Amino acid sequence: MTPKGLFIVVSAPSGAGKSSICQRLLALCPEMQFSVSYTSRPPRPNEVDGQDYHFISREAFQTRIAQGEFVEWVENFNHYYGTSLRQMNETLAQGADLLLDIEPRGAKTVKENFKDGVFVFVLPPSLEELGDRLKKRGHESDEAIQTRFSQAASEIKEVSWYDYSIFNDDLDTAVSQLRAIYLAEKCRTGRLAHKINRLLSSM
Amino acid sequence: MTPKGLFIVVSAPSGAGKSSICQRLLALCPEMQFSVSYTSRPPRPNEVDGQDYHFISREAFQTRIAQGEFVEWVENFNHYYGTSLRQMNETLAQGADLLLDIEPRGAKTVKENFKDGVFVFVLPPSLEELGDRLKKRGHESDEAIQTRFSQAASEIKEVSWYDYSIFNDDLDTAVSQLRAIYLAEKCRTGRLAHKINRLLSSM
Numbered sequence: 001m002t003p004k005g006l007f008i009v010v011s012a013p014s015g016a017g018k019s020s021i022c023q024r025l026l027a028l029c030p031e032m033q034f035s036v037s038y039t040s041r042p043p044r045p046n047e048v049d050g051q052d053y054h055f056i057s058r059e060a061f062q063t064r065i066a067q068g069e070f071v072e073w074v075e076n077f078n079h080y081y082g083t084s085l086r087q088m089n090e091t092l093a094q095g096a097d098l099l100l101d102i103e104p105r106g107a108k109t110v111k112e113n114f115k116d117g118v119f120v121f122v123l124p125p126s127l128e129e130l131g132d133r134l135k136k137r138g139h140e141s142d143e144a145i146q147t148r149f150s151q152a153a154s155e156i157k158e159v160s161w162y163d164y165s166i167f168n169d170d171l172d173t174a175v176s177q178l179r180a181i182y183l184a185e186k187c188r189t190g191r192l193a194h195k196i197n198r199l200l201s202s203m
Numbered sequence: 204m205t206p207k208g209l210f211i212v213v214s215a216p217s218g219a220g221k222s223s224i225c226q227r228l229l230a231l232c233p234e235m236q237f238s239v240s241y242t243s244r245p246p247r248p249n250e251v252d253g254q255d256y257h258f259i260s261r262e263a264f265q266t267r268i269a270q271g272e273f274v275e276w277v278e279n280f281n282h283y284y285g286t287s288l289r290q291m292n293e294t295l296a297q298g299a300d301l302l303l304d305i306e307p308r309g310a311k312t313v314k315e316n317f318k319d320g321v322f323v324f325v326l327p328p329s330l331e332e333l334g335d336r337l338k339k340r341g342h343e344s345d346e347a348i349q350t351r352f353s354q355a356a357s358e359i360k361e362v363s364w365y366d367y368s369i370f371n372d373d374l375d376t377a378v379s380q381l382r383a384i385y386l387a388e389k390c391r392t393g394r395l396a397h398k399i400n401r402l403l404s405s406m
Contacts, residue, residue: 121392127405153406159399164390167398177390183383187367189324195370196362202330203356 002095003194006185007035007088007114009100010178011107012122013152015133017168021122022101024175029182033091035100038064041079044139071113072106077147081106097182104158111161118185120178121162125169127153205298206397209388210238210291210317212303213381214310215325216355218336220371224325225304227378232385236294238303241267244282247342274316275309280350284309300385307361314364321388323381324365328372330356 012018026034036050040058049055056064061080065073073082083102091098102110104121111119124130130152134145159165164181168174189196215221229237239253243261252258259267264283268276276285286305294301305313307324314322327333333355337348362368367384371377392399 120390123399123402126402156406157403159392162392164387165392165395165399166390167395177386180383180386181390183380184367184387187323187369187380187384189362189365189368192368192370196326196368199326199329200360203359 002093003191005092005094005096005098006116006118006182006191007092007098007100008118008120008178008182008185009102009107009110010120010122011102011104011155011158011162012168013124013130013155014148015130015137015152016122016124017133017171017174018101018122020171021166021168021174021178022099024171025178025182026099028175028179029097032097032099032182035083035088035091035098037081037083037101038070039079039081041077041081072102072109074103074105076103077144083110097186104155108158108161118164118181119162120164120166120181121159122174123156123159123165123167124152125167205296206394208295208297208299208301209319209321209385209394210295210301210303211321211323211381211385211388212305212310212313213323213325214305214307214358214361214365215371216327216333216358217351218333218340218355219325219327220336220374220377221304221325223374224369224371224377224381225302227374228381228385229302231378231382232300235300235302235385238286238291238294238301240284240286240304241273241276242282242284244280244284275305275312277306277308279306280347286313300389307358311361311364321367321384322365323367323369323384324362325369325371325377326359326362327355328370 010018010022026032037053038056038061039053040056040061043049043055058080064070069084070082071085071088073080083100088098107119110117131149134148166174166177213221213225229235240256241259241264242256243259243264246252246258261283267273272287273285274288274291276283286303286309291301310322313320334352337351369377369380
């Protein structure tokens with residue numbers, strides 16, 4: 001029997017640099033798959049359907065909610081975001097490891113449903129730095145930036161129930177910390193039960 | 204206030220390659236200190252007093268036991284081995300991280316006394332490989348090797364209560380796994396409370 005895959009949920013307030021860290025981890029660990037979320041938000045420039053998100057209409061999203069297709073979903077800034085339960089279960093059952101990029105409310109729902117996940121929160125070095133990064137993204141109004149900043153501050157309070165926290169002062173360090181968390185979690189005695197039992201049964 | 208250091212206890216049956224892995228980790232992580240145990244066993248060739256062990260007489264060891272100086276001690280093949288509680292507490296209080304090389308019985312006592320330690324068990328790839336490695340060490344009689352092999356087999360059963368397990372098929376991989384465990388454990392949310400509280404209190 002193939003042992004079940006491991007999944008890591010990464011959350012962060014906007015501007016903490018989560019997407020860059022996740023992309024770099026995936027490039028370093030080709031055996032890890034990215035869980036592509038569904039959203040009703042329109043794609044940003046450079047975002048690719050089926051790769052960054054599955055982009056669907058509000059109506060299609062609501063139908064999927066009604067059908068119980070999402071392990072978690074939220075409405076944020078008038079757009080829906082959600083993770084497909086079927087897609088997640090299939091990947092893990094095949095023994096593949098999975099990286100999920102989910103905001104704290106959704107992550108909490110995942111944690112309530114899956115006891116064996118690994119939950120990582122990416123933090124900005126400081127609130128000033130977070131404000132600067134949000135301004136530099138340059139594709140939103142001052143008002144939208146201010147709203148994001150307030151939401152970020154409230155999201156940061158959720159860090160307390162995450163297993164691991166990464167301060168993103170430096171991208172390389174943050175990536176190597178996330179990679180270390182992944183490698184370490186693969187060495188958890190509980191996850192190696194199949195290999196350990198094989199050794200013990202040879203005695 | 205300096206946050207307390209982290210400690211990692213590494214155990215393994217003789218011949219699993221634990222000493223090489225620990226030495227390589229210490230070379231890679233100069234901020235980590237090695238906990239030098241006390242022993243009444245005579246030094247092997249190349250072993251240095253105060254570096255590999257504090258070598259003391261049986262009588263001196265027994266006096267220290269009576270004085271409650273050891274957080275754990277065992278008698279193994281007629282020699283005592285023990286870890287100084289004072290030395291351990293002082294290092295951790297200074298905020299330094301500590302690597303301890305302790306066999307399973309002693310490690311269990313440490314776990315009962317310190318809730319926040321990290322416990323890692325190094326396993327041989329197979330029992331055949333373990334037998335071969337014990338023979339190759341070449342400084343012991345056939346009978347001693349056989350006794351070590353039987354003890355190793357029984358020690359391996361202790362793996363179940365360790366947090367992490369490392370199969371030492373390949374030294375480089377094993378070292379990078381131990382290093383990942385160290386880095387990951389430094390990112391545990393609970394261990395970063397001082398840094399997280401500073402960020403939260405700036406809101």
